[in-house]
Amino acid sequence: MGKGTMHYINNIKSFLAILVIIFHTNSAYGGEGGWYYIESSNNFISTSILTLINAIFQSFFMGLFFFIAAYFSPRSYDNKGFYQFLKDRVPKLLIPAMFYFLLLNPLCINLVAKKNYFNSLGFYNMWFIIALLYFTLAYAIIRKVFTLKVRKYEFPSSKNTFIFIIFMGLLNFITRLFFPTNQLYIHDFSLGYFPQYIILFLLGIIAYRNNWLNKIDNKMVTLYYKVSLISILTMPLVFFIVSTYSSNLEGFYGGFTLESLYYSFWEPFTYVGIILKVLYYFQHRLNYNNSFLQLTSRSSYSIYIIQAPIIVSLQLLLKNLDVDILLKVLLVVLITFIVSLFFSIFLLKIPKLNKII
Template identity: 35%
Template sequence: MMTNTMQSSRTYFLDRIRVLLTALVILHHTAIMYGAEGGWYLRYKASAQASGLLLTLFCSVNQAFFMGMFFLLAGYFSTRSFESKGPRRFFTDRLLRLGVPILVFGFLLGPLSIALAETPTGETVWSFWWYLMGRATFSIGPLWFAYALLIFSVAYLLLRFLSPRKFWHLPEAALSGRGVLLFALVWGFAAFTLRLWVPTGQERGSLQIGYFASYILLFFFGCAASQARLLEKIDRKLALPWGWISLLTIPSLFTYAILSGALKGGAFHVNGGWTMPAFAYAMWEPFVACGIMLMLLWRFRVSTNPWAFWKKLAPLCFAAFIVHTPIVVGLGMMSQSWKDYSLAMFLTVGAASLVLSFGVAALLIKLPGAKKIL
């Protein structure tokens, strides 16, 4: 049997990827605040078209892979958790670790974020926050991820009872260029089909269902890849060609948009429906995402002498994810006098938000009982 030390040394690189993904979430929301396309508690108009396009490009590439990769890693460790804890403890652990943060954010930090962004003239942030909490205002915000992960975890638990054990054992042969291509095509067609029902940007039950084709596929792929430790076996031969495919794919959608006259006000609707832009966007996402994810999994694994600070940041990721929303919004409000300098403020507020989010997280995990949840 493999020792805990050997297991942790083999998966430590995945913790470093989680740190990067958490940082990207914080920067992603900061970018939306300063002019990128997307929804957020506080939004300023981009100071120039070029600034808005650059921030939107950043967010579009992020959206293609970063939350999906969170689900991939969550699925990867869900199988191990289920095997080591058993069904009952697995469920109660997920309920505690995901349910409590949802409630805390939804009834406390979500209303605080609203108050920071929308306090009416003549009131203080604190009085308006108290008013919102008094009305039991619930705002799930980025904790939709924990909500979705809780649903996926219950679905996994049920499927483990219904499906044969061997169904959850993907062979190493799945790590092939042909396998990745098939996965990307299924992802793209599934996303396009799903968005005929719920376009991106629309919610059902507090979830943007239009993005869930990739989340579902990646979570359950992670579950099935865990036994053979497939994420720890991705090599240069597989990752590098897909990295080039991703790099070449990124500008293609924006080139298509420009040629279609989107910059001149022409229609270019990618959210959903029977349109070529919607189909192009649905197929663009997996061909961007697969290369980025494979490159991260390969490069982080083989890197030598990684920055020692990664190890200190890794246990703080979930707490930083939970608390970053009011921090980003609060800094955005405090610096609104400079909101017309979109790119500069994105970099400045983004950097400050990273430091403060992880700093507050470091304090939170020292609270009694916090490590059982965070």
């Protein structure tokens, strides 16, 4: 299956694109994450639910994006070589990122409040694509410069997986002493999360070379998925304890704090089991295709690119709608998905764009 059609991977891409819409909409209505226009709410329970959902999504979905992107890089490079590999990959990453930088980011900002065009330039949501561009360039250059032997690695045991979790927790904590997760740096990178992205990109390459996706053991999936659920359940309790002595979440973002230490380890304890579960479940239950799944998977990249101004426009349109904040989130998510899917269908009919997105 490593070299054949893997419908479940395309279905995971569609799933992740939907999670991006949910994450950004949650952020727009009070969940932690940052957004162009935040509609505040006094409903503590609703905003806490949105924050918890965002924390869970943040723990795994972008890392899984990087893993999947990396998984297909070795095969593509093997078939095309250095120059053709970059010729195919770079425009698909750079052109959408620049389109967002020059047009969609200023549009989103100016929908909320008028701002000088040059001051509204930015990658914002496209940070992922720019990071993936850098990772791709680094991979291609290393392959070009060095003659790398393909080493064989057994699929990690339960013990080695636990060691990996501890290692990632420590790496997160150390990184966030210098780069708190609530601060953006060059290209709107939140560098506090980058240890996960870099490691999962590397693991995607290793997984392809060793056919790991076909070696995922159900017993280990079950074990670490239970660990993920237990980890998730600890967060409301920790939030409650912290709320007794602090009115904000600043300590979780980084620095030498118990909150940062907890969150640094909470992430890998949460995302390892979820990623294993998603990969295993989609492979064994959703490894098929139909017209709708094919359409959504083909549109997932363009949905990722264009969803931001749709969310912001809907926020402004519905801001006077007096309903529970969770219902408003659901409404915006559904409409955004439908509208962005239709826009994507239209864009994919344009021959030159079709080759890029």
